Amino acid sequence: xxxxxxxxxxxxxxxxxxxxxxxxxxxxxxxxxxxxxxxxxxxxxxxxxxxxxxxxxxxxxxxxxxxxxxxxxxxxxxxxxxxxxxxxxxxxxxxxxxxxxxxxxxxxxxxxxxxxxxxxxxxxxxxxxxxxxxxxxxxxxxxxxxxxxxxxxxxxxxxxxxxxxxxxxxxxxxxxxxxxxxxxxxxxxxxxxxxxxxxxxxxxxxxxxxxxxxxxxxxxxxxxxxxxxxxxxxxxxxxxxxxxx
Amino acid sequence: xxxxxxxxxxxxxxxxxxxxxxxxxxxxxxxxxxxxxxxxxxxxxxxxxxxxxxxxxxxxxxxxxxxxxxxxxxxxxxxxxxxxxxxxxxxxxxxxxxxxxxxxxxxxxxxxxxxxxxxxxxxxxxxxxxxxxxxxxxxxxxxxxxxxxxxxxxxxxxxxxxxxxxxxxxxxxxxxxxxxxxxxxxxxxxxxxxxxxxxxxxxxxxxxxxxxxxxxxxxxxxxxxxxxxxxxxxxxxxxxxxxxxxxxxxxxxxxxxxxxxxxxxxxxxxxxxxxxxxxxxxxxxxxxxxxxxxxxxxxxxxxxxxxxxxxxxxxxxxxxxxxxxxxxxxxxxxxxxxxxxxxxxxxxxxxxxxxxxxxxxxxxxxxxxxxxxxxxxxxxxxxxxxxxxxxxxxxxxxxxxxxxxxxxxxxx
Numbered sequence: 001x002x003x004x005x006x007x008x009x010x011x012x013x014x015x016x017x018x019x020x021x022x023x024x025x026x027x028x029x030x031x032x033x034x035x036x037x038x039x040x041x042x043x044x045x046x047x048x049x050x051x052x053x054x055x056x057x058x059x060x061x062x063x064x065x066x067x068x069x070x071x072x073x074x075x076x077x078x079x080x081x082x083x084x085x086x087x088x089x090x091x092x093x094x095x096x097x098x099x100x101x102x103x104x105x106x107x108x109x110x111x112x113x114x115x116x117x118x119x120x121x122x123x124x125x126x127x128x129x130x131x132x133x134x135x136x137x138x139x140x141x142x143x144x145x146x147x148x149x150x151x152x153x154x155x156x157x158x159x160x161x162x163x164x165x166x167x168x169x170x171x172x173x174x175x176x177x178x179x180x181x182x183x184x185x186x187x188x189x190x191x192x193x194x195x196x197x198x199x200x201x202x203x204x205x206x207x208x209x210x211x212x213x214x215x216x217x218x219x220x221x222x223x224x225x226x227x228x229x230x231x232x233x234x235x236x237x238x239x240x241x242x243x244x245x
Numbered sequence: 246x247x248x249x250x251x252x253x254x255x256x257x258x259x260x261x262x263x264x265x266x267x268x269x270x271x272x273x274x275x276x277x278x279x280x281x282x283x284x285x286x287x288x289x290x291x292x293x294x295x296x297x298x299x300x301x302x303x304x305x306x307x308x309x310x311x312x313x314x315x316x317x318x319x320x321x322x323x324x325x326x327x328x329x330x331x332x333x334x335x336x337x338x339x340x341x342x343x344x345x346x347x348x349x350x351x352x353x354x355x356x357x358x359x360x361x362x363x364x365x366x367x368x369x370x371x372x373x374x375x376x377x378x379x380x381x382x383x384x385x386x387x388x389x390x391x392x393x394x395x396x397x398x399x400x401x402x403x404x405x406x407x408x409x410x411x412x413x414x415x416x417x418x419x420x421x422x423x424x425x426x427x428x429x430x431x432x433x434x435x436x437x438x439x440x441x442x443x444x445x446x447x448x449x450x451x452x453x454x455x456x457x458x459x460x461x462x463x464x465x466x467x468x469x470x471x472x473x474x475x476x477x478x479x480x481x482x483x484x485x486x487x488x489x490x491x492x493x494x495x496x497x498x499x500x501x502x503x504x505x506x507x508x509x510x511x512x513x514x515x516x517x518x519x520x521x522x523x524x525x526x527x528x529x530x531x532x533x534x535x536x537x538x539x540x541x542x543x544x545x546x547x548x549x550x551x552x553x554x555x556x557x558x559x560x561x562x563x564x565x566x567x568x569x570x571x572x573x574x575x576x577x578x579x580x581x582x583x584x585x586x587x588x589x590x591x592x593x594x595x596x597x598x599x600x601x602x603x604x605x606x607x608x609x610x611x612x613x614x615x616x617x618x619x620x621x622x623x624x625x626x627x628x629x630x631x632x633x634x635x636x637x638x639x640x641x642x643x644x645x646x647x648x649x650x651x652x653x654x655x656x657x
Binding site: 022023026027030034037038139142143145185187189191197199201203208210212214227229230234235 | 276278280282284288293294296297298300302304322324326340342370375376379615616617618619653655657
């Protein structure tokens with residue numbers, strides 16, 4: 001019975017007309033074309049996945065942060081980020097927000113392996129860094145807002161010794177970089193002891209890159225969905241590890 | 246370093262203000278934050294599937310200077326990505342991005358009257374694909390102006406309010422150019438076709454609201470600074486283009502038993518003195534501009550239309566607290582052109598009829614309130630677009646589409 005209902009719903013949704021529908025091969029070619037048109041923009045989105053742009057929890061002065069998925073697995077972005085609380089909220093002057101310095105670096109291990117072990121690759125280098133600061137203020141016991149700035153820089157370089165055919169697109173090399181200055185605005189809401197969820201918007205001033213991050217985090221891990229509405233892969237599920245002390 | 250310091254100082258100000266707002270005690274500052282994220286996949290009856298999203302963010306701060314005086318600052322950020330749109334509006338792949346800044350001074354003249362003068366600036370970027378640069382959008386705009394609103398509170402208990410607002414905007418299209426004129430006058434190196442969309446917009450509105458019922462009438466006048474009206478001989482005359490829009494709307498937001506409803510209906514009358522010349526191809530000429538099948542056809546009052554919009558969303562509350570709800574919705578946009586005839590598949594006009602478009606959207610989904618300030622939705626929509634216009638080389642008019650989307654809202 002359940003199966004019949006599901007079939008009925010499916011038919012209702014996708015009947016009534018012949019859908020040219022889901023042509024995954026042409027979609028894949030379109031996406032590949034977008035990647036090759038601007039490869040660094042594609043890799044830049046994954047850099048933003050590993051960037052720690054949340055404020056340190058109240059009472060914490062240092063933080064270490066590393067992106068696990070999709071940063072290390074499967075992208076091979078070995079990465080480390082740090083946070084340092086310059087001053088706590090209201091400690092120096094009443095009303096002065098908490099200020100955290102943030103920064104990090106990553107390097108793609110697959111690029112290094114490819115350069116060392118593949119005869120087809122002459123050079124492959126993908127790396128990047130970011131730095132900035134986050135200001136945070138409690139507007140009620142249950143809401144903390146934060147604002148911030150970050151500069152993100154990526155460098156992507158690939159040289160093959162002969163052209164490779166990728167789904168009909170011939171690729172020999174690319175050498176490009178990508179950087180932007182971002183403004184960050186977000187809101188954090190505690191759900192319990194050491195449990196938070198948050199939403200934030202990152203906006204790139206030069207390239208007009210839009211990133212929204214929705215995440216849930218506890219003492220050790222952070223789970224989230226990063227949305228890049230103008231990116232090749234729009235939604236990135238994210239899993240990060242952090243240690244604050 | 247200097248740049249960093251400046252950014253730090255600028256960004257500290259709202260943070261400090263927001264802290265003061267924490268101010269459940271003082272209430273000198275009250276922050277406002279509203280962010281809605283939507284992402285969906287779209288499957289049209291013709292063409293491949295695609296995805297698109299919407300982001301709508303508003304961040305505001307109300308500062309109370311005295312018992313009678315306050316200031317309200319609002320920054321709004323909006324992004325609209327690919328998606329199905331009503332016919333004759335935007336293409337599926339069109340995207341827009343805008344920033345808006347509004348500062349308003351509020352003064353209570355008495356218990357019942359309040360005035361709100363304000364200034365506003367906004368900048369909007371548009372592009373038709375992700376491979377275009379935002380800065381180069383043909384329809385990018387910069388808008389600057391002011392407004393004056395007067396509120397009359399006639400029922401404190403049920404939030405009865407009557408608002409009159411007069412608004413003025415100077416709107417510039419820095420990149421706009423008449424591409425056809427440029428092609429036709431390729432030897433002319435002087436910029437003769439720029440600034441044609443630049444306009445001054447004036448708007449007055451009267452909006453009553455009471456007990457979560459609301460409505461209003463809005464009249465908008467667009468005076469073009471350079472764009473001339475094309476005349477029946479096919480040449481531009483001396484009259485400048487002028488558009489007038491009158492809009493009525495009404496709706497409510499109420500919970501009746503287990504149904505939470507927020508229907509809205511509107512009726513719009515759009516009138517323009519601009520006419521339209523249809524060229525079948527570049528360099529087309531014709532001796533009979535009144536024939537619908539000529540290579541060049543003149544269509545008088547081609548832009549005038551009347552439009553009805555109806556949206557009826559209903560949430561069926563599954564729990565007493567309203568944490569879980571099933572939602573269903575029906576919306577309809579019906580546009581009837583007063584003079585524009587429809588075209589056949591070969592781009593020929595049929596002057597015995599007027600064009601009409603209908604877009605119907607049926608939707609259903611699930612809503613979950615995550616906590617006091619946030620909400621999550623998952624929605625399926627069936628879109629049916631119909632029109633007696635069969636010329637669809639540039640914009641789709643007749644199609645069926647499906648979309649599945651998720652939405653996340655945070656409001657404080």
